[in-house]
Amino acid sequence: MELTANKFKANASKALVDAQLQKALGNVEKGFIAKRQKAADALPEFDALRDNARDIKNHVLAHLDLYLEEYERKVLAAGGHVHWAETAEDARRIVLDICKKAGARTVTKGKSMITEEIALNDHLSANGIEPVETDLGEYIIQLRGEHPSHIIAPAVHLNKEQVEGDFRRVHTHLPEGRDLSEPVSLLSEAREVLRQRYFAADVGITGANFLIAETGTSVIVTNEGNGDLTQTLGKVHVVVASIEKIVPTLEDTSQILRVLARSATGQDMSVYTTFSTGPKRQEDPDGPDEYHVVLLDNGRSAMLGTEYQDMLRCIRCGACMNHCPVYHAVGGHAYGSVYPGPMGAVLTPSLNGIDETGQLPNASTFCGRCESVCPMRIPLPKMMRHWREREFERNLTPAVARYGLKAWAFFAKRPKLYRLAASFGMPLLSLFGGTSRRFHSLPLAGGWTRHRDLPAPEGRTFLQAWAQREALKQEAGQ
Amino acid sequence: MSARDTVLGKIRASMRVPASDEARRKTVADRLESTPTGVIPARAKLPKAGQVDLFCAMAEQFGATLARVSDYKSVPAEVATYLRARNLPAEIRMGADKRLKKAGWEAEKYLEVRHGASDGGDLAGVSHAMAGIAETGTLALASGQDNPTTINFLPEHHIVVLKAGDIKGDMESVWAMLRKTQGKGEMPRAFNLITGPSRSGDIEQTILLGAHGPRALHVIVVE
Numbered sequence: 135m136e137l138t139a140n141k142f143k144a145n146a147s148k149a150l151v152d153a154q155l156q157k158a159l160g161n162v163e164k165g166f167i168a169k170r171q172k173a174a175d176a177l178p179e180f181d182a183l184r185d186n187a188r189d190i191k192n193h194v195l196a197h198l199d200l201y202l203e204e205y206e207r208k209v210l211a212a213g214g215h216v217h218w219a220e221t222a223e224d225a226r227r228i229v230l231d232i233c234k235k236a237g238a239r240t241v242t243k244g245k246s247m248i249t250e251e252i253a254l255n256d257h258l259s260a261n262g263i264e265p266v267e268t269d270l271g272e273y274i275i276q277l278r279g280e281h282p283s284h285i286i287a288p289a290v291h292l293n294k295e296q297v298e299g300d301f302r303r304v305h306t307h308l309p310e311g312r313d314l315s316e317p318v319s320l321l322s323e324a325r326e327v328l329r330q331r332y333f334a335a336d337v338g339i340t341g342a343n344f345l346i347a348e349t350g351t352s353v354i355v356t357n358e359g360n361g362d363l364t365q366t367l368g369k370v371h372v373v374v375a376s377i378e379k380i381v382p383t384l385e386d387t388s389q390i391l392r393v394l395a396r397s398a399t400g401q402d403m404s405v406y407t408t409f410s411t412g413p414k415r416q417e418d419p420d421g422p423d424e425y426h427v428v429l430l431d432n433g434r435s436a437m438l439g440t441e442y443q444d445m446l447r448c449i450r451c452g453a454c455m456n457h458c459p460v461y462h463a464v465g466g467h468a469y470g471s472v473y474p475g476p477m478g479a480v481l482t483p484s485l486n487g488i489d490e491t492g493q494l495p496n497a498s499t500f501c502g503r504c505e506s507v508c509p510m511r512i513p514l515p516k517m518m519r520h521w522r523e524r525e526f527e528r529n530l531t532p533a534v535a536r537y538g539l540k541a542w543a544f545f546a547k548r549p550k551l552y553r554l555a556a557s558f559g560m561p562l563l564s565l566f567g568g569t570s571r572r573f574h575s576l577p578l579a580g581g582w583t584r585h586r587d588l589p590a591p592e593g594r595t596f597l598q599a600w601a602q603r604e605a606l607k608q609e610a611g612q
Numbered sequence: 613m614s615a616r617d618t619v620l621g622k623i624r625a626s627m628r629v630p631a632s633d634e635a636r637r638k639t640v641a642d643r644l645e646s647t648p649t650g651v652i653p654a655r656a657k658l659p660k661a662g663q664v665d666l667f668c669a670m671a672e673q674f675g676a677t678l679a680r681v682s683d684y685k686s687v688p689a690e691v692a693t694y695l696r697a698r699n700l701p702a703e704i705r706m707g708a709d710k711r712l713k714k715a716g717w718e719a720e721k722y723l724e725v726r727h728g729a730s731d732g733g734d735l736a737g738v739s740h741a742m743a744g745i746a747e748t749g750t751l752a753l754a755s756g757q758d759n760p761t762t763i764n765f766l767p768e769h770h771i772v773v774l775k776a777g778d779i780k781g782d783m784e785s786v787w788a789m790l791r792k793t794q795g796k797g798e799m800p801r802a803f804n805l806i807t808g809p810s811r812s813g814d815i816e817q818t819i820l821l822g823a824h825g826p827r828a829l830h831v832i833v834v835e
Contacts, residue, residue: 161817182651190650193643199623199631200640206616208797218615220622270823271814287814294815317815325824333732348644349799359810359825362765366802377619382643384787389650391783402674403748405810406825409803418755419707419729420762421801435622 135253135281137486138470142493145468158291159465162284166456169400170507180396187390188511191447194380195438201347201380202429208350212412214425222252225430229254229339229372232426233263236370238336244354244361245269246341247285247450248374248430250472251485254339265339266331268360270324277304283466285473286398286452291465294320328360338368338422342375343449344390345427348383350411352427355394357405365410371422373410376430378446390449393509398451433485441520445480447510454504454514460497469494476504480517488521492530495521553597560591567591644797649784656747656782663746667779668833670749674808675821676829680776683834684715687773690832692720694771695736698828705734705767709758712740712773729760730767737763737826738771742793743786744779744833748807751831752786755802764804770826772806776835 138145149155174180194201206216219225233241241258243249243265255265255276267276271289275282277300282288289297298314301323314320332338340361344353352373354361365371381387395401414421437443455461455475466474471482471491479494488495495518504514525531531539545552567573567590575583582588594602613621624631658666668678679690695702703724706712717725730737739759743752751772755761764770780786783805794800810825821827 158816165813165817177653177655179651179653186650196627197636197640199620199627199629200637202620202623204640204644212799218619220615220618224615268824269814270812274814287817289814290817292815297815317818318820320815321812321820321823325822328824329732348647348797351799351803357810358812358823359765360823362761362804363824366761366765377623382640383647384790385647385649385784388783388787392651392653399813401807402670403750403805403807405674405806405808407750407805407807409799409805411799411801411803413801415756415801417757418801419757419760421755429619431619431622435619435626438623438626439628440626 135250135472137490139482139486139491139494141470142468142497145470146464146497149464149468154293154296155291155465158293159462162290162456163462166400170397170453170456173396173400173402177392177396180393183389183392184509184511187393187509188447190381190386190389191510194382195378195443195446198377198380198438201382202377205345205347205350205380208347209412209427210350212350214350214412214427217426217428219428219430219432222430222432225252225374225428225432226254226257228428229374230257230261230263232370232372233258233337236336236424238263238370240264240266240331240335241337241339242266242268242332242335242364242368243272244338244340244356244364245272245288246339246374247282247472248341248376249339250282251432252374252430254374266328266335268328268331268364269356269358270321270360273324273328274300281467281472283474284452284455285450285477291467332363332367335364335368337370337372338364338366339372339374340365342373342379343394344381344387345375345379346384346387346409347380351409353387353407353409355391355404355407357399359406362406362408365422366420368422370424370426371410371413373427374430375427376432377434394449394451397453397507397509437484442480442484442517444512445477445484445517447512448477448481449510451509453507453509457503457507459499459501459503469497476514476518477512480514480521483521488524488528489530492525495525556595556597560595564591647787652782652784653747658746658781663781664776664779664833667744667746667749670746671808671831672749674749675811676749676808676831678831678833680833680835684711687712687715687832687834688717688720688723691738691771692723694830698769700735700769703734703736704771705730705737705763707739707757707759707763709740711775712738730762732766734767736769736771737767738773739763741772741774742778743789744774745783745786745805746779747782750783750805750807753804753806754800756800761802761804764806765825768822768826769828769830770809771830771832773832773834776833779833
């Protein structure tokens with residue numbers, strides 16, 4: 135997709151007045167938060183598992199080169215192929231080559247953010263191969279020519295009436311008078327339509343939640359079963375995964391699985407957790423004839439050893455955006471990047487550079503909810519702050535903000551002057567507060583007063599109040 | 613330089629580590645060898661009878677239906693009853709699993725048993741699970757001739773037979789079972805952990821059963 139991260143403010147303004155979107159976004163706050171909390175509360179070991187999950191990934195990242203070598207060795211031993219891709223372009227070329235060799239005309243796809251990152255669908259279409267998304271949410275947005283607005287609920291920005299409209303527009307072979315008023319009839323229709331596509335597809339493409347070094351296995355976690363049909367019924371199964379998906383062992387996978395679904399949807403386990411190792415074997419009655427893994431770097435190796443390394447622990451559960459007040463207000467598309475929400479605000483500048491994405495790490499109130507629910511304990515606000523620092527250093531911050539910060543810093547670094555200014559300024563502001571004790575508009579504070587009043591200062595400044603309190607305490611002590 | 617060497621080289625450069633660091637290699641080899649278990653939830657640590665009860669309770673909580681029968685001979689009747697109760701045709705698809713084969717399907721005269729992988733035309737499929745995981749009511753199924761993977765996903769109704777003795781408290785016990793049957797570091801081609809029937813919440817975050825996989829999951833536990 136086209137990166138429009140630096141139009142975040144404009145995008146957000148539009149999103150805030152989009153009534154359809156605002157209605158749909160209500161489902162995010164309503165659904166995800168309570169479900170996650172209930173699942174976490176029901177497992178006393180939840181926080182201990184989060185600690186362990188963090189430690190496992192830290193261990194992997196410190197030995198990533200060696201685990202990748204081991205993983206590759208095991209995939210090859212199981213009869214699979216491993217392709218290394220340094221860039222998104224390399225990955226696109228590799229997948230297209232595999233599809234061409236298989237003589238593919240259509241490919242089915244399981245839900246995968248990494249294929250969004252490399253813009254695979256456009257590349258396949260441009261080369262005469264039709265990609266068919268099979269996850270219900272992905273299918274819906276593919277019909278609309280949109281991109282996912284959430285990493286685990288791609289169509290969360292839509293209401294059922296919009297989906298009905300799309301199905302009527304595209305599924306013209308079905309009777310016009312059919313009843314599609316309930317979500318369940320929409321689901322059934324998608325199921326029927328996509329069934330045909332699985333059997334017709336030559337290649338099935340999935341992502342991976344984990345790559346297990348011990349066994350050379352790729353793991354996908356789904357609820358619908360579409361990823362499984364995609365990878366079982368195609369003649370060729372292609373897994374596209376980024377290098378940090380590695381975990382050492384089956385036991386390590388279990389540790390992270392215990393926090394993944396609980397953090398994402400509030401389930402103890404997703405319906406299907408599928409471990410795939412190599413192609414169809416001699417005695418197998420089903421499964422793909424070929425099994426390929428495309429290992430994508432695309433900027434991740436450069437994050438190792440930097441203040442952004444912790445971001446590579448991310449398991450894409452979506453909890454950070456589910457709990458983000460900014461995401462709740464504007465939805466995923468406003469971020470203008472493949473990965474929305476707090477995790478996107480950290481990852482996107484790492485992958486695309488801060489010049490093109492500077493507004494994303496600023497799209498946060500630093501309330502800290504994202505970090506508090508992250509199953510991998512990724513310090514997201516801290517890393518967004520690091521990106522703001524990079525942005526400032528590179529002179530990318532807008533001039534008004536720069537001068538504002540500089541003016542504030544001038545006073546903040548001179549406490550005496552600061553107090554003097556405050557001791558004049560506050561009573562003056564209080565005086566102008568009038569009888570309503572509120573300001574409806576103020577010079578230099580239009581961004582605030584356009585939407586809400588500013589209360590007038592009452593009485594003393596904090597420092598004056600503090601000094602008086604200390605003095606009283608001393609008196610009482612004597 | 614190959615793409616492989618480039619990527620590995622970039623990782624090592626960022627981490628400031630040489631390719632030939634024996635201490636790091638030993639750390640990795642040790643972890644893969646010793647497979648440490650980490651945190652196991654207390655609710656999984658139960659005596660055997662408790663594990664079976666917990667498995668049944670969790671499986672039902674996550675949307676499966678459940679029957680407990682005394683022996684394999686009772687399985688065909690239970691399958692026939694299930695199909696009748698839902699007005700389904702008396703037809704099933706099944707792999708070559710010996711335990712299922714020996715159950716005596718000829719006793720159900722009107723039940724048609726089709727063998728081999730599913731072609732998408734089956735309304736009901738029967739599989740034998742390798743294990744059950746009590747912690748989350750999860751079934752573990754290994755691919756192969758005995759239980760083709762397509763049967764897990766294509767039929768509308770998936771009926772899974774499970775020996776009570778194969779129900780384990782936690783996921784980790786199933787990894788131990790796999791290492792015994794497959795060898796360490798080896799896996800079946802496809803290994804499916806299944807927890808309830810397929811579902812989607814993609815339309816307005818309302819959970820609906822019966823997405824692309826089975827609409828219903830029925831578990832028969834053989835005591």
